[in-house]
Amino acid sequence: MAQILEYLSYPFVRYAVIVGVLIALCSSLLGVTLVLKRFSFIGDGLSHVAFGAVAAAAAMKLTDQTVLVLPVTVLSAVLLLRTGKRAKVKGDAMIAMISVSALALGYLLMHLFPVSGNVSGDVCTTLFGSTSILTLTAADVRLCAWLSAAVLVLFVLFYHRIFAVTFDEDFSQATGMRADRYNMLIAVLVAAVVVLAMNLVGSLLISALVIFPALSAMRLFRSFLSVTVCSAVLSVVCAVLGMAVSILAGTPVGATVVAVDAAAFLVCYVIGAVRGV
Amino acid sequence: MALIKCENLTLGYEGRPVVTGLNFEVNEGDYVCIVGENGSGKSTLMKAILGLVQPLSGQIIFGDGLTQNQVGYLPQLTDNQRDFPATVREVVYSGCIAGMGRRPFFGRREKEIAKNAMERMGILDLAKRSYRDLSGGQQQRVLLARALCAARKILLLDEPVSGLDPKATIEMYDAIDRLNAEGVAILMISHDILAATIKASHILHLGRETFFGTTAEYEASRTGREFMAAP
Ligand SMILES: Nc1ncnc2c1ncn2[C@@H]1O[C@H](COP(=O)(O)OP(=O)(O)O)[C@@H](O)[C@H]1O
Ligand SMILES: [Mg+2]
Numbered sequence: 001m002a003q004i005l006e007y008l009s010y011p012f013v014r015y016a017v018i019v020g021v022l023i024a025l026c027s028s029l030l031g032v033t034l035v036l037k038r039f040s041f042i043g044d045g046l047s048h049v050a051f052g053a054v055a056a057a058a059a060m061k062l063t064d065q066t067v068l069v070l071p072v073t074v075l076s077a078v079l080l081l082r083t084g085k086r087a088k089v090k091g092d093a094m095i096a097m098i099s100v101s102a103l104a105l106g107y108l109l110m111h112l113f114p115v116s117g118n119v120s121g122d123v124c125t126t127l128f129g130s131t132s133i134l135t136l137t138a139a140d141v142r143l144c145a146w147l148s149a150a151v152l153v154l155f156v157l158f159y160h161r162i163f164a165v166t167f168d169e170d171f172s173q174a175t176g177m178r179a180d181r182y183n184m185l186i187a188v189l190v191a192a193v194v195v196l197a198m199n200l201v202g203s204l205l206i207s208a209l210v211i212f213p214a215l216s217a218m219r220l221f222r223s224f225l226s227v228t229v230c231s232a233v234l235s236v237v238c239a240v241l242g243m244a245v246s247i248l249a250g251t252p253v254g255a256t257v258v259a260v261d262a263a264a265f266l267v268c269y270v271i272g273a274v275r276g277v
Numbered sequence: 278m279a280l281i282k283c284e285n286l287t288l289g290y291e292g293r294p295v296v297t298g299l300n301f302e303v304n305e306g307d308y309v310c311i312v313g314e315n316g317s318g319k320s321t322l323m324k325a326i327l328g329l330v331q332p333l334s335g336q337i338i339f340g341d342g343l344t345q346n347q348v349g350y351l352p353q354l355t356d357n358q359r360d361f362p363a364t365v366r367e368v369v370y371s372g373c374i375a376g377m378g379r380r381p382f383f384g385r386r387e388k389e390i391a392k393n394a395m396e397r398m399g400i401l402d403l404a405k406r407s408y409r410d411l412s413g414g415q416q417q418r419v420l421l422a423r424a425l426c427a428a429r430k431i432l433l434l435d436e437p438v439s440g441l442d443p444k445a446t447i448e449m450y451d452a453i454d455r456l457n458a459e460g461v462a463i464l465m466i467s468h469d470i471l472a473a474t475i476k477a478s479h480i481l482h483l484g485r486e487t488f489f490g491t492t493a494e495y496e497a498s499r500t501g502r503e504f505m506a507a508p
Contacts, residue, residue: 036361157381164371167361168352174327175375175427176346222407223364 007247015136019196020239020257022148024209026193028235029155031214032228033166033186042080042187043210045099046194049076051203052102052109054126059113066143070195076102077187127204147192154189162186163224201254212261213238219265219272238264278340279304280431280462281326286335288321294333295321301481301489305341305430308463310473312504313483319466320353322483323433326464341430346375349428351420353435359409365419366404369395372426387426394425398452414445418452425456432456434465438472450476470505 007013034040053072057065080095110123136144155162164172165182173179190210197206213235217227242257249256279302286299295318303309311319324330326337328345339345349372372394373387383391395401398418403411408419417437424432437453438446450472457463467473473480480495482488488500495501 160371160381160383161374163363163367164374167358167363167368167371168355170324170327170329170352171350171423172371172374173329174345174348174350175372177374218362222362222409224362224367227362 003248004244011138012136013247015138015141016253017240017243019136019141019144020243020253021236022144023193023197024213024235024239024257025232026148026151026189027197027206027209028213028231029151029228030186030190030193031210031212031235032217032224032231033162034190035211035214035218036166037186039081039186040207040211041095042077043190043194044207045080045095046073046077046191047198047203047206048099048106049073049102050194050198050206051126052106054198054203055106055109058115058122059109066195069198070192073195074188074191077191078184081183081187125202126198127202144196147196151189151192154185158182158185167224201257205254205258208258208261209235212258212265216261216265216268219268234264234268235261280307280339280341280343281464282338282340283326284336284338286322286325286337287333288318288325288330289333290321290330292333296483296487299335299483299487301479303431303462303464303479305462306457306460307479308457308477309465309479309481310477311464311466311481311483312468312470312473317483319483320435323350323435323464323466326433343430346427347429347431349424349426349432351417351424351432351434351437354413354416354440361409363408364404365395365400365406365408365411366391368408368419369400369404369422369426372423375427390426391422394422397425397456398422412445414441414448417441417445417449421449421452428461430460431462431464434463436466436468439468474505 008017031043034043050069050073053069054065056072057068060068062068076098080098106126107123110119110126115122161172161177161182164177165179169179169183172182193210194203194206197209201209213231214227216234217231221227221230238260239257242260243253245251245260246253246256282302283299286296287294288296288299299322301309311322313319321330325332327348327350369391370383370387373383373390376390377383377387392401395404398421400415400418400422403415403419408416411419421432421434421437424434434453438449441449453463453465454476465473465477474492474496477492479490480488480492480501482495482500482504484500484504486500488495488498490498496505
């Protein structure tokens with residue numbers, strides 16, 4: 001305990017905790033909708049696109065990578081959503097193709113335009129976020145806070161409409177809601193969260209952050225509100241726990257957080273099975 | 278003036294027509310059943326009225342002060358919803374959103390509308406139950422209550438009794454009858470031609486030949502006699 005308090009006196013640890021909690025919160029809120037709408041693939045596809053964008057930004061020697069990464073990811077979110085809905089045949093193959101191309105292109109760029117002498121180390125950091133969360137600047141934290149605040153406010157304001165569109169898109173649209181706009185809103189919010197989460201867990205592990213808390217919460221609760229709240233709480237607790245463990249044990253942050261999320265899912269699964277949900 | 282009037286309506290997907298030259302109307306208090314073989318375009322017609330599918334040609338005219346977002350809709354059951362974590366109350370309330378304009382949260386008015394709808398469907402005691410734990414008949418009544426929250430004068434029902442056991446079917450038909458007696462116009466897709474001819478005031482038959490008229494006219498027509506005689 002004393003050790004943790006000591007660590008918390010370092011600003012970079014405090015930054016990491018703040019950003020980690022915010023990311024965990026935002027990703028879990030959207031995760032419920034994504035899982036229920038069978039949109040999980042979008043989170044996964046976007047994380048690969050974001051990796052490619054980060055590599056491109058690094059190759060272009062941009063000081064502020066978000067300027068490129070955020071718009072590219074948002075645009076891809078819109079495209080992925082379109083493809084996933086329209087193309088009945090091979091829609092999923094299309095998405096796999098886009099995401100895997102982004103991944104390959106990113107790796108290629110990192111090789112052609114190395115930022116440091118250690119290319120595989122850079123790749124590993126981008127994919128698994130090994131240390132980037134501990135190198136955040138105050139500006140990073142501010143950006144993260146603004147983006148999360150935007151995600152939270154939009155989510156709360158549109159909560160009932162997001163529920164309606166998630167539960168039954170046709171009905172919502174028939175009663176005058178522009179369901180496609182809400183799908184777009186969801187996709188854009190997810191893109192923002194993916195870009196944020198790159199810092200915490202790196203691009204390969206983002207899906208876990210989005211999906212695990214929602215799936216865990218669904219094992220335990222039966223109303224949309226309680227699933228959403230539980231998912232958020234669980235996600236934040238797992239993120240804090242994971243970061244504490246990783247700092248104390250010196251394990252990679254992203255992988256530890258995801259491991260804790262996975263363990264939480266197992267626990268929820270067993271509790272759910274015992275209670276017979 | 279009719280609540281809904283379709284004039285020379287042609288519907289289809291990607292330019293390929295499914296229903297052509299359709300004319301019919303639904304007036305206040307009517308009970309119209311849409312019958313016809315599988316794939317004859319019944320659900321497509323309903324989606325066109327709801328604005329989910331654009332007509333290839335022709336017109337759908339709303340009258341009597343009815344606007345499109347005042348049409349209540351009970352969709353065909355989808356698998357997506359079977360394991361959805363939501364309470365009955367949450368599902369029913371979601372029907373109120375259409376009438377809220379830009380307000381983000383439910384107010385007293387929505388509470389009343391939702392309570393009234395649940396009362397009329399006899400599901401007030403289920404309000405806190407989970408939607409996915411209900412029987413098929415109960416789920417349909419929940420969705421009907423949701424449709425009632427959105428509807429003012431007319432309900433569109435897509436095969437409301439398919440997959441229900443006989444008892445739940447009778448309860449569902451009774452609930453629809455009561456709503457119709459209260460003045461709500463019904464436009465219902467039905468597989469059960471016998472029930473349709475007993476309940477409906479008008480029949481719309483889709484298929485190779487389209488027919489629209491009162492139930493008595495339909496029973497006397499060649500289209501109707503052939504369809505009812507088919508096994
Ligand atoms: N989204 C769609 N895209 C293309 N064709 C469709 C679509 N939905 C339905 N159809 C076709 O339109 C026809 C009518 O379908 P539908 O209206 O569902 O029939 P019904 O409800 O009478 O059984 C069918 O041949 C079906 O294959
Ligand atoms: Mg149908």
